[in-house]
Amino acid sequence: MDPASAMDPRYQDTFADLHQDIISGLRAELQANNPMAQAYATAGELLREYMAAHNNALPRYPLSS
Secondary structure (H helix, E strand, O other): OOHHHHOOHHHHHHHOOOOHHHHHHHHHHHHHHOHHHHHHHHHHHHHHHHHHHOOOOOOOOOOOO
16 A cells, blocks of 8 residues: 555544554565565556546446457
């Protein structure tokens, strides 16, 4: 989870005791050493860029048979 998501008010009851600096440190450590965390971060960045360019719309992919 990225630090901004952890501090989202919707999750306040779940993450009320977490501290931003601890979350940021854990995230940085995982991304530096874990290929899955690196791939997830890249996908998240791409999604945020897409949504920013398209009025917060999620990407739609056509299904083909």
